[in-house]
Ligand SMILES: [Zn+2]
């Protein structure tokens with residue numbers, strides 16, 4: 048049944064009542080220089096095989112794509128990564144100078160729950176899937192702006208929305224911007240390497256791609272401007288809006304708790320911006336079949352329901368692939384959904400006029416469905432994205448050590464030494480766990 052559904056999806060992709068040909072879906076994103084598919088299978092549509100680039104290939108592509116000095120059309124990817132690095136610096140300031148038990152709780156809540164849920168609410172469920180509608184009139188428009196700027200604004204809609212539609216139309220196929228078989232780094236650097244729109248669209252196709260954002264409060268380039276900037280967004284609109292949002296959030300939190308709290312919030316947002324890049328790889332089983340009986344009910348894509356992202360941000364990804372246009376993704380009793388609660392609150396106050404809730408359809412489908420059969424019995428690695436955790440720990444450890452040894456005015460030299468030691472222990476334990484898991488897997492295969 049699902050296979051038939053998948054085949055129907057291959058010819059045409061429907062998004063909010065608008066149809067888009069699969070030809071455009073497959074060409075609307077800029078293809079990385081290493082290509083989506085292997086040379087032998089290129090152009091074979093659903094039968095093509097992903098080309099898995101090496102780490103040096105991925106990194107050199109990333110360096111090329113964020114270099115705004117070589118090509119002004121790289122400005123959006125350059126913003127993405129400058130913002131990421133700038134906020135890591137603020138995060139580091141917080142961890143080095145202002146950390147306290149109270150602020151640590153605030154940091155955790157903001158980085159995980161607040162940033163996660165607000166981004167699910169805005170960029171995923173509204174900007175991409177139009178799962179709910181704001182009411183007409185001044186109050187509805189005000190609510191829309193408020194939800195867009197509810198937290199520290201980090202992900203420009205253009206970077207996420209068109210590419211995410213491609214992901215839903217051809218999940219786990221060459222051209223999927225975060226194809227899990229590409230590996231952790233392939234997905235981690237996807238915003239610069241795979242999510243930029245194609246710079247050679249004709250006027251008609253550009254209009255169709257640009258119209259994917261026609262409900263978002265932003266300026267959209269004319270075709271001539273697109274030819275100049277290579278994007279739908281215009282830097283003179285996007286960058287001042289981001290600056291105003293960051294300054295606004297800094298002052299809001301400064302008024303409540305001074306510089307330490309403001310630093311804590313911006314740092315937490317920066318940590319989320321880095322961490323969210325591991326989500327797409329993890330939520331598609333890290334390239335393996337990790338569907339679990341009684342948890343995942345949609346076998347068409349490799350997406351899985353994960354407890355942590357689901358609980359803190361309503362991202363029950365297997366449910367979401369089954370019903371992408373639903374404003375609710377937590378369907379079972381134990382699946383919390385904070386963004387859906389927010390939609391309901393906005394609806395009670397008349398700011399959201401309508402929303403889709405596919406829970407009844409889900410319950411019916413689950414009742415009628417056969418239990419999922421697990422295709423592989425491979426033991427999954429014990430935690431998500433282990434290699435990324437190791438690299439993260441090394442970087443943080445090095446930063447703490449640097450601050451401890453060389454920064455003359457570091458206020459917490461001893462604390463930094465301890466933190467550097469903790470990072471070192473994490474790396475050792477982490478590497479040990481990965482090595483054991485690989486060894487176990489190899490011995491099973493023999
Ligand atoms: Zn997905």
Ligand SMILES: [Zn+2]
Nearest residue numbers: 211215367371
């Ligand atoms: Zn989605």
